[in-house]
Amino acid sequence: MGDERDGFERRLREARTRQGLDKPAGSTGGGLPTGSWGIGFRAGVEVVSALVVGVVIGLLLDRWLGTWPWLFLLFFVAGSAAGVLNVYRLFSPRRPRSKY
Amino acid sequence: MAAEGNAIDALSQFELVPVFGAVGRSVGFSQSSAHMLLAVGLITGLMIWGMSRRAVVPGRLQAAAEASYEFIHELVVGQVGQEGRRFFPFVFSLFMFVLFGNLLGMLPFAFTFTSHIAVTFALAAVVFIVVTAVALAIHGTHFFSYFFPEGAPKLLAPLIIPIEIISYLSRPVSLSVRLFANMVAGHVMLKVFATFVVMIGSAAGVLGFIGAALPLAVNVALVGFELLVAFLQAYVFAILTSIYLHDAVHLH
Numbered sequence: 001m002g003d004e005r006d007g008f009e010r011r012l013r014e015a016r017t018r019q020g021l022d023k024p025a026g027s028t029g030g031g032l033p034t035g036s037w038g039i040g041f042r043a044g045v046e047v048v049s050a051l052v053v054g055v056v057i058g059l060l061l062d063r064w065l066g067t068w069p070w071l072f073l074l075f076f077v078a079g080s081a082a083g084v085l086n087v088y089r090l091f092s093p094r095r096p097r098s099k100y
Numbered sequence: 101m102a103a104e105g106n107a108i109d110a111l112s113q114f115e116l117v118p119v120f121g122a123v124g125r126s127v128g129f130s131q132s133s134a135h136m137l138l139a140v141g142l143i144t145g146l147m148i149w150g151m152s153r154r155a156v157v158p159g160r161l162q163a164a165a166e167a168s169y170e171f172i173h174e175l176v177v178g179q180v181g182q183e184g185r186r187f188f189p190f191v192f193s194l195f196m197f198v199l200f201g202n203l204l205g206m207l208p209f210a211f212t213f214t215s216h217i218a219v220t221f222a223l224a225a226v227v228f229i230v231v232t233a234v235a236l237a238i239h240g241t242h243f244f245s246y247f248f249p250e251g252a253p254k255l256l257a258p259l260i261i262p263i264e265i266i267s268y269l270s271r272p273v274s275l276s277v278r279l280f281a282n283m284v285a286g287h288v289m290l291k292v293f294a295t296f297v298v299m300i301g302s303a304a305g306v307l308g309f310i311g312a313a314l315p316l317a318v319n320v321a322l323v324g325f326e327l328l329v330a331f332l333q334a335y336v337f338a339i340l341t342s343i344y345l346h347d348a349v350h351l352h
Contacts, residue, residue, distance in 0.1 A: 011260070038332075042278065049273035054266045082266035086274070 016073060045082035054079015110291040114215055115255070130306040134211045139200035139213075168196065172250055172338060179342035180349055187345050190230065194223065195338035202283060202330030206323065217276060224276035227341050235348035246351055282333050286326045293319045
């Protein structure tokens with residue numbers, strides 16, 4: 001449809017993208033706001049919350065099984081890995097089978 | 101206001117005090133609960149009263165009600181897909197509750213109930229339970245394959261599964277902490293700069309008045325910024341809920 005008018009639609013889209021009126025396709029990050037502060041804060045929250053969950057699970061299991069401090073250490077590492085995973089998912093574009 | 105002596109008291113605004121006299125004290129009815137009731141009342145009023153005329157050309161209230169409805173409807177359908185429409189009432193209630201909580205907190209003398217981790221975590225826990233229940237209802241035990249991506253070597257299962265479970269469990273934590281931290285940080289900043297205005301303004305006569313204009317200008321800008329944050333955080337809460345619902349409906 002746009003081609004009939006020598007690619008008017010396409011050129012309009014490019015011009016709008018250049019002026020920052022439209023976001024370039026595929027960089028929407030799942031529709032979330034993408035300011036540098038917002039992304040930074042989000043990444044920090046993701047890391048810290050995964051770490052907190054890991055540490056809490058480790059502490060509870062330790063208290064239950066009496067294995068202090070081994071499970072705590074194990075889940076501390078697992079929590080850090082989960083935090084990194086969260087941030088990786090935050091930045092990787094959502095693929096069809098992506099779990100975010 | 102907050103400048104007792106020379107200390108900056110930015111945190112007392114988050115203290116809970118019982119309201120409605122002896123009755124409120126005995127059941128622990130704080131101003132936070134009162135503001136929640138007010139928010140629910142305002143949302144219900146906006147929806148019922150705004151839509152009561154059913155005008156073809158909407159008035160102001162009807163336009164606001166329709167705009168919020170369509171905004172969240174589009175968001176849910178866009179994120180979850182057509183089958184996500186049955187979750188619209190859930191996401192819409194969450195969005196409006198958080199939005200009105202954030203906006204009510206911007207009024208003078210009002211309380212921001214979303215600045216308490218107990219409130220935001222309760223909301224996030226509801227989201228977490230609903231999302232998990234939806235996933236279990238739709239996929240049954242197949243839901244647990246979520247924690248182990250197909251195609252990964254079986255040898256790595258003891259490594260991947262705990263990490264995936266922790267990542268899944270960290271969702272309500274990050275969801276609640278994000279909202280809570282944003283609201284607390286904003287209101288602390290507002291209070292600190294408001295205290296500066298009073299401290300400088302009462303310090304040195306005419307010079308003090310001129311000096312107090314600077315933090316006052318910052319505060320005016322901050323109020324505008326906080327209104328943006330109030331809307332943005334409600335939006336983020338709603339969109340993350342729909343993203344989690346998408347995962348629950350489609351799993352992979």
